[in-house]
Amino acid sequence: MREPVYYSGSAEFFDTHAHIYDQKYAECNTSAEDILQRCRASGVTSMLIAADSEETSRLAIDLANRCDGYSGVALYASCGVHPHEAKTYTEDTEKYLRSCLEARREQKIMALGEIGLDYYYDLSERSVQKAVFERQLGLAYEYDVPIILHERDATGDCLDILRRFYKEGRMRSLPGVCHCSSCSLEASQELIKMGFYLGFDGPLTFKNNKKTPEVALNTPWDRIVIETDSPYLTPEPNRGCINEPCHVPYVCSKLAEIKGVTIDEAAQITYDNGKMLFGVN
Ligand SMILES: [Zn+2]
Numbered sequence: 349m350r351e352p353v354y355y356s357g358s359a360e361f362f363d364t365h366a367h368i369y370d371q372k373y374a375e376c377n378t379s380a381e382d383i384l385q386r387c388r389a390s391g392v393t394s395m396l397i398a399a400d401s402e403e404t405s406r407l408a409i410d411l412a413n414r415c416d417g418y419s420g421v422a423l424y425a426s427c428g429v430h431p432h433e434a435k436t437y438t439e440d441t442e443k444y445l446r447s448c449l450e451a452r453r454e455q456k457i458m459a460l461g462e463i464g465l466d467y468y469y470d471l472s473e474r475s476v477q478k479a480v481f482e483r484q485l486g487l488a489y490e491y492d493v494p495i496i497l498h499e500r501d502a503t504g505d506c507l508d509i510l511r512r513f514y515k516e517g518r519m520r521s522l523p524g525v526c527h528c529s530s531c532s533l534e535a536s537q538e539l540i541k542m543g544f545y546l547g548f549d550g551p552l553t554f555k556n557n558k559k560t561p562e563v564a565l566n567t568p569w570d571r572i573v574i575e576t577d578s579p580y581l582t583p584e585p586n587r588g589c590i591n592e593p594c595h596v597p598y599v600c601s602k603l604a605e606i607k608g609v610t611i612d613e614a615a616q617i618t619y620d621n622g623k624m625l626f627g628v629n
Contacts, residue, residue, distance in 0.1 A: 359615035361600060362394040362622035363387075363593035365496065365527050365547055365575030369397065369407035372579040372590055380415050383578075383592055388419040390594040394619070395423055396626060398496055398527070398577075400430035400462050402441050405448060412456045424626060426459040426496055434472035434480035442483065449491040458626035460488045461496025462527060465509075468501040478505060485513050488524070494625055495524035497544070503531045507538060514542050525625060528577055529563060536563050545571050545625050550581035550591065553602045561606050569607070573625060574599045574618045 368383050387395065397412050399405035405427035412425035427448040429437050448457055463484040465477050472480075488495045499506045513519045519542065526539050529546040536546060546567050552560050564572065574596055576583075582591035583598040597611070604614035622628070 357391065357612060359391055359612040360393040360619055361391050361574070361596050361615050362396075362619045363392055363576050363578075363596040364396050364525065364573045364622045364625070365398045365549070366395055366578040366593045367398055367400070367404070367408075367580075368395070368578060368593065369404060369411055370579045376590060378590075378592075380411055381418060383594070384415060384419040384421045386592060386594040387421045390597055391615070392593050392596055393421055394622065394628070395421060395593050396458060396622075397423060397425045398459075398462055399426050399428055400498075401433040401436065402429065402444055405444075409448065409455050409457060416456065422628075424456050424458045424628065426461045427457055428459075428461040428463045428484060428496065429480060430462045430498060431464055431466040431477040431481065431502075432469060432471040434477045437476075437480045437483070442487070445484070445487060449487065449493060452491070452493065457493075458628065459494045459496050459524065460484055460491075461524070462498040463488075463495055464498035465502035465506045466498060466500045467505075474505075477502075478509065481506075482509060485509070486518070489513070489518045489520065492520060494520065494522055494627075497524055497526045498528070499526065499531060503535045507535060510539075510542060519543070522625060525573055527575065528581065530560065531563075532559075533563055533566060536567065540567065540571050545573050545621065547573050547575045548603060549575045549577050549599055550583035550587070550595075552599055552606075553584040554587070555584065561602075564603060564606050569617050570621060572603070572618055573622045574603065
């Protein structure tokens with residue numbers, strides 16, 4: 349059973365990464381409207397719906413436009429192809445992404461992602477993952493949009509590619525966010541130097557996780573955003589339940605504890621950072 353609504357203060361939260369179109373919600377009879385109502389009750393007033401394939405890009409964009417403002421929650425979307433899906437990337441996929449990016453202002457598409465490398469699952473061949481990552485990095489620069497970076501067990505190759513784009517001047521000054529930040533302190537510092545934000549979510553609250561709080565402690569305030577990655581990575585104390593954006597205050601609370609500020613201060617800073625990162629007014 350989920351803990352009751354956590355937050356009843358006045359701060360507003362921006363969940364910068366949630367997959368609220370996920371099939372898991374339909375399986376437990378939860379609609380997007382239910383999710384948005386619970387957001388509002390927890391002070392979550394902005395959300396970016398992250399995509400990971402052509403199919404989920406369509407779903408994210410549709411939801412962000414259809415339900416924007418429902419229950420007072422501002423919605424934004426991303427489009428992009430996750431490394432798991434890299435093997436499905438074709439010329440037609442790229443055409444589709446270009447059509448999204450051309451219409452990004454009307455369609456509330458604020459980022460390209462999730463893109464990157466995942467050598468933990470290796471669901472697409474590594475050479476294909478790298479090629480598709482580079483294609484999409486090129487698109488992000490061409491259309492001047494931030495990326496949502498997914499990196500798992502591939503820090504070396506990922507940094508090599510990013511460094512190359514950075515050195516060639518093919519990277520925005522605010523290149524994007526390293527979502528669900530899990531890389532080492534050293535790699536995190538390099539990403540920050542290139543201008544990246546780091547996204548923290550449920551694992552920050554896990555009791556056995558020592559590395560992520562250390563990375564958060566050493567990340568400058570102006571480079572931090574919070575996220576849930578719903579329906580995955582549910583934070584403590586609800587671990588084991590399906591995750592929803594209304595749980596993002598738990599992540600914020602842990603971040604505030606690590607940084608020695610109040611939850612209201614942490615909420616305000618991460619909210620403003622989310623708006624800056626995605627160019628939201
Ligand atoms: Zn995600």
